[in-house]
Amino acid sequence: MDRRDFLKALGLTATVSGAGALLAACNANEQSGAGGAVAVSRGGTLYVLYDVTSIRLDPAKSQNLAITTISLLHRRLTAWKTSADGPATVVPDLATDTGRASADGKTWTFTLKDGLKMADGTPITSAEIKYGIERSFDPAFSGGLGYHKTLLEGASGYQGPFKSGDLASIETPDPKTIVFHLARPYGDWPWIASMPAFAPVPKGKGTDANYDASPVASGPYVVAENTKGVRLRLTRNPNWNAQSDPARSGLPDAVVIQLGQDTGVMSQRLLASQGNDAYAFGANFVNPAQLAQIRSNPAAKNQLVTSKSGALAYLALNTKRGPLANPKVRQAFQYAVDKTAYQIATAGSADLAGPIATTLITEGIAGREKFDLYPAPPGGDVAKAKQLLTEAGFPNGLDNLDFPVSTSNNDADKAQALQAALQRAGIRTKLRPLDDDAWTAVVTGNDGAYDLTLGSWQPDFPSANANIQPLFGTSEIGNGGYNLSRYSVPEVDALIEQAQGTVDQQAAGKLWAKADKRILQDSPVIPLIYTRNSFLHGAKVGDFVIGEFPAYPNYLQMGLAK
Missing domain, CATH: 3.40.190.10 (Periplasmic binding protein-like II)
Structure with a gap:
């Protein structure tokens, strides 16, 4: 399934494409990361503002x-x-x-x-x-x-x-x-x-x-009302035992999810915090166009919470296609890309977009090791890229590489930023705009008729297993799988199997870190950034915390002020 923005898995948006919204790390969890300014108590109704019309x-x-x-x-x-x-x-x-x-x-x-x-x-x-x-x-x-x-x-x-x-x-x-x-x-x-x-x-x-x-x-709540496109209302489950449940505080008496909300209006309502909106939060990312305004509003400081990092955004190179089958050619891309330009295309500035990525395993995953096999300035190293292309037998660069890109949200802008950066090194690409369904069919289908494409991934569960296997296991090529680089190396498949079969999680983490480095040696993808997510909540919502993983607020721990 598509994890380019990891939203469908969370039930946080109606689609699986697009960048969402991001904010500077300096505000990450500032309001409630250490308990916050809002003292919470048992009782009240928590409201959730949501743009979808139904929830599974x-x-x-x-x-x-x-x-x-x-x-x-x-x-x-x-x-x-x-x-x-x-x-x-x-x-x-x-x-x-x-x-x-x-x-x-x-x-x-x-x-x-x-x-x-x-x-x-x-x-x-x-x-x-x-x-x-x-x-x-x-x-x-x-x-x-x-x-x-x-x-x-x-x-x-x-x-x-x-x-x-x-x-x-x-x-x-x-x-x-x-x-x-x-x-x-x-x-x-x-x-x-x-x-x-x-x-x-x-x-x-x-x-x-x-x-x-x-x-x-x-769990702590039962469905009291479920009206498609209007609301889902949850009330207390009398048979839930809080003492046996370490994951859920169950503080609010009720949770009302207001469906079909306008995301643009949502931020205004939450910042104003009038009436029930003071006890609400937005399930959708803050709109990037609104972030600059919100960021400059001192009153919003304690109502906006941002993840430290998030999904891995990357450029996938089809390892089965023409010159891209040559590892040295693929390594040239590591130096040709301009990650700062990608950050700006994503959210207007580097600090809004998220930190530059150098590994495949995302931050907040146990066992992750930080390394950089291709050290270069954030804007790239064009001379090094050209040198590698020459050594690979392509002194005049590469022409007409097919670059399918989804037209959803600002993926096209990000692709254009990468296209311009690659051209500096003599790597010339041809963008192929597609709607999201068509893009998915091309990059996850069996034909593999493309050269490079953009991807984004955050795991379904907090293990490096879910970072590595879905994107680089041979079994995930085609048939709807998300091995977008069509990467197939028996040594890596064996390492994945060994790591998956290791019960000791510390030992497994070392194997996954080894796999991370081994895969990047072959350069099937270029890590770009770890995208940040920002969320707004009303003034009376507390314990609104985004953990190191995943980059979303924990619904189960929130409470309300009296």
Whole structure:
């Protein structure tokens, strides 16, 4: 799935393209990173302003992250703990721990906490979790994050409990124990167990599409109203036990998500903080055109929060096409690009856009190592680029490289900035504007008929695994995969498999850092920046924190002033 801006996965926008909005790092988490100026208490109604007309609430269909909307309703075996001061960590949620692996890393066992109940009074047992996961395989309820579907043993061809019956690789030996048998060792299974499909579903529920509108909740809230294009209103779940839940504060009495909002008006409302807007926040990025004004407004200082960094923006080079098959040619691009020009094209200035990137693993991911294999000034090193092209046999540069680019948001402006920079080194490109669907079809299809393109990626879960494998594994070339550089190196595939199978996360992190460096030696992509995200909230909203990962506020921890 498209992660060029990582929005669809969060349920934060109606599309998956475009740059979003960014703000200077000096204001990152300034209002509430250390507790903030707003003293919060239990009670009140939190309002969320949102430009989409509906939200996926069925855990089988959801691509929400573990800190956003769906987790107000659904708990899973594990959850995320985010912090402005360090990487995200996995914590127990419905389970007593984050899972116990067998020696070979292929079997994972979880034990459930005592006294857990669904909102309808159904006890949460291993059977409800197994049923929920099995249900996610049914084609009628597809669309959610599906990492587990390729990892569970015997899952190939399985079509859910209604068509295929029991999935033997998920065992429930007793009501409190659930055991997963994987097809191969996989050290990140505790993160997989935090995904929406691992939410419990009562047996016999969720048999039709209507479940998406009002699912049975296990989190602090239940659906009280769901009117498409108008509002989603959540009220307290009387069966939620705050003491057993380390991920959710559950402070507001209710959460009202106002749908179909105008993003331009949204910022004005939040800054004014009149009436209910004082208790609201915007789920969409701040519009780049409004950032300069907001930034210069002293009254807005405590209402605007910005991530330290975010998704990796990069230029992908098709390693299967003509001269780009030569690693030295690709390395020339590392010096030819002007990353400062890219920053300005993204958000008007370098500090608004986000810091310059030199690695594939994004900031805020445990185990990430900072390095730069191609040191150059931010504006590039044209002489070095020309030298490498000459050594590769192209002293006159390159002509007519096909550069498809999405017309959504300002991707075309960013591509033009790169085009101008590359031309300085004699690399001449031809931009091919496409609407977002057409662009996606070209770059993720099987033909690979293009030379270079822009991409952006932030993982679905806080592991370098989700940085590296989706973008550089051979299995992700074509067929809708996002290996946009068509990069296929057996040594790297073997390293990915080794890292995925390593249960010890510190040891796995070293392997992923090794993979990061090994891939960049071949230069299939040019890291550009780690894009920043900025959000506004009303004056009465506190504990509004953006962690090091992901670059979005944690919906589950916010509270309100009296």
